[in-house]
Amino acid sequence: MESDKPVKTESKAAGGELEAAGSGVKSNIKEEMALLKKKAAKENIREELENLKDPARTQIYKSIFRVKHEPTPRSRSLGVLTNVFLHLHPAKINRDATRFSYTWGMGGITFYLFIVLTFTGILLMFYYHPSKGQAYRDILYLESDVPFGKLLRNMHRWAAHLMVITTWLHMFRVVLTGSYKTPREFNWCVGVLLLVLTLLLSFTGYLLPDDQLGFWAVTVGTNMARGTPGLGHEGPFGPQLGMTPYNDVRFALLGGSIVDANALLRSYIWHCIAIPTIASVLMAVHFWRVRKDGGISGPAPIALTSEMKGPGARAVKQSVK
Amino acid sequence: MDWGQLWTIASAPDNVPIVALLFLVPFFTWMGFKQARANDRLAEKLEADPAMAKTHHRKTWPWKPHWSKEVHVWPFLLRVEFLATIIVTVLLFVWSITLNAPLEEPSNPNLTMNPSKAPWYFLGLQEMLVYFDPWIAGVVMPTLIIIGLMAFPYLDSNPLGVGYYTWKQRKVAVGAFCWGFVMWISLIVIGTFIRGPGWVWFWPGTTWDHNAAVYEVNRDLPVLLGIKTQPWQAVFGLVVVGAFYVAAGLLIHLLITWSKFEKKIFERTTMLQYLVFQFFAISILLSMPVKLLIRQVFRIKYVLLTPWFNI
Known part of the structure; x- marks a missing residue:
């Protein structure tokens, strides 16, 4: 077997090496000292320092970024990919796609704001208890005692x-530029679902400080659910279908018949976990x-207009490619 | 003129986004339509000159044949994105340092806030509560708006105008969306600046009077016309609502087949697309302002009265 060979020759040579060991180690140390001296020479150190000045040439940089930082098309493409x-x-x-006047940058800014909100939101969660009696105090604590809490x-x-x-504004731009048309209808x-989730995220967060503003806003908002046709106890055909304040859709939203501790907990879970998760998945799909x-x-x-084909034709002939 | 009252409303921290919207929406509308006009002019020029149409790069921005049509994302797009994040971050810091998020007293179910308003982005729905019962304003309308928005791309049978601003090539789609968008913003502005205590209509600049008495009495159309018993109220209401749908449908049909070009697009529209568009256009885009008008001008609350629900 091939793998055994080096082991055998090593054991044979072992005896001879032991004899030469004493003088061998000495000469080895000498050689290494000479090598170290060479490395410590001024020119060498200078060269190494020069190299450090350009981080892109360090091993650490290369291990992280894998691609040379050069203005060549290849590096620029690989840098992104x-x-x-x-x-x-x-x-x-497209060379014009970087123009602010075309895109308004609103989609990207929306995503960036989502990241900012996740970041600040997680920090806020460290100081917040979703329970009556504690929630409002946590906000006061956050505003007066936590460093940068107010900010x-x-x-x-x-x-x-x-x-x-x-x-x-992102939606407005997409409509004005006809960007929702084939093949982008589904996106x-x-x-639209992301818009709804954005509004719901904002709305569920409104109740969390447990102050008058949030309490009455959510009361007004969820009172509308009483009127849900068939599913709310004040909606058309709701009472006829057996809806009461204790089993209708508003009860399900609030976890009770009034905005209270359960409603606070529910909006907390929706706000911090459920909706962000759903939104993240949809964002992945969207992008x-x-x-x-x-x-x-x-x-x-x-x-x-003159290039438009007759009825039934899906695409417009584009003479410029 | 009570400037103090106006300032109190406009400077409430939570109303800052609405004040911002008052500037942002016109600004971006202007920016979009400025480009639309430029593109429409270019299209007109090219329609008139087929030889030029064959060689032109068909954008209003400068372009020379030796320029590449594409640029690298790194650095040309990424630097724009980076700049945008920095600007947004700075803006947020300045905004957060100068203006505090509102915090009222602890929640108290026994002390109703007056006016108690929904978050600003839902004020449109809350304002709709004046004109419709909660089941329409709070449930049916939002659902219809969401479904209508999602259906929008499938109803637009116009193949022109993908990827550039234009008005002349897409009057119906752009017009319909802008109409809805402006309506939504207007309802929010009404809800913020005009609705005071008791959800009473206070013109901007008048003092919010907590004891303001409203003398107008809201009337129901059937009662107004002397129909006081069921099922005649319901029958009458159904006839009126039906007539409204027919009249509105005719009006919308006229609008979307106004010009020769519009007729061409109409030819491409399937029956299903046409009917669904009509349904959403009447139910959302027209019924809302019509109900607003008959309520504000004629003080009419309900048109259709039934034992189970009223419209």
Whole structure:
């Protein structure tokens, strides 16, 4: 067997090596000292330091980024494609797609705000108990005693408001540029669901401080559920179908017939776990579909009315490719 | 003119997004329609000059034949994204340092806030409560809006205008969406700036009077016309609502087949697409403002009265 061979020859040579061991070690040390001296020479050290000045040439950098930081097309493409955070992008895009006037940047900003909200939200969770009696005190504590607690809460609130606005503006842009059309219809639907989830995230967060503002806003909001046709005790045909304040859809939302401890806990779970999870999944689908449906829709060369084919034809002839 | 009252409303921290919307929506509308106009002009030019249409790069931005049509994401897109995140972060920090998130007294079921308002993005729905019963304003309408939005791409049979701003090529789709969007924003603005204690209509600049008495009496259309017994109220209501749907349908049909081009698009629309579009356009885009008008102008609350529900 081949693998045994080196072992055998080593054991044979062992006797001879033992004899030479004393003088051998000495000469080895001498050689190594000489080598160390050489390495410690001024020029060598300088060269090594010079190398450190350019982090892109260090082993640590290379081990992390895998691709040379060079302005070559290959490096630039690989820099995007081999990075897990950037690989949602294609390597190259339409030269006009980077224009703010076309995209308004609202989709990306919405996603960034979601990240900001997750970050600040997790920090807030460290200080918050979703229980009556404790919740409101936690907010007071956060505002007065926790370092940067007020900033944290403010930022979570304003980022949430901003996210609603950017979502709307994103949809507005998508409509104005006709970006929901074939083959992107389905992704538009996913986007509408994300809009609903954004609003629900904001709404469920409203109750959590357990103050008058949130309490009455949620009371007004969930009171509408009483009117659900067939499923609410004040809705059309609700009473006829056996709906009471204690078994209708509002009861299911609040975990009770009034906004109380159960409602607080439910909105906490929806707000911090359930909706963010669903939204994350839908976001993954949304972004993935953007790529699979051919990247962002434009800016595309304009089509002319005279180039429109007759009824039944799906696509417009595009003379410029 | 009570400027103090106006300032109290506009400067409430939670109303800042609405004040921002008042500027952001017109700004982005202007930005979109400016480009739409430029593209429409280019289209007109190219329609008139087929030779030019064959060679033109068909964008309003400059382009030269030796320029590449694509650029690398790194660094050309990533630097824009990076810049955007930095700007948003700075904005959030400034906003969060200068303005505190509101915190009222601890929740108290025995002390009703007046006015007690929903979060600003749902104020449109809350304002709709004035014009419709909760089951419509709070349940049916939101559901219809969501389904209508999701159905939108499937109802638009116009193949033009993918990936560029245009108005002339997509008047119906863009017009319908803008109409709905503006309506939604307007309801929010009404809910924020105009509705005061008791959800009473206070024009901007008038003082919110907690003891304001409203003298207008809301009337029901059948009662107004002397129909006071069932089932005639229900029958009458159904006839009126049916007539509204027919009239509104005719109006919408006229609008979406206005020009020659619009007729061409109409030819491409299937019966199903057409009917579903009509349904959503009448039920959401028209019924809301019509109900608002007959309520605010004629003080009419219900049109259709039945023993189980009223519209």
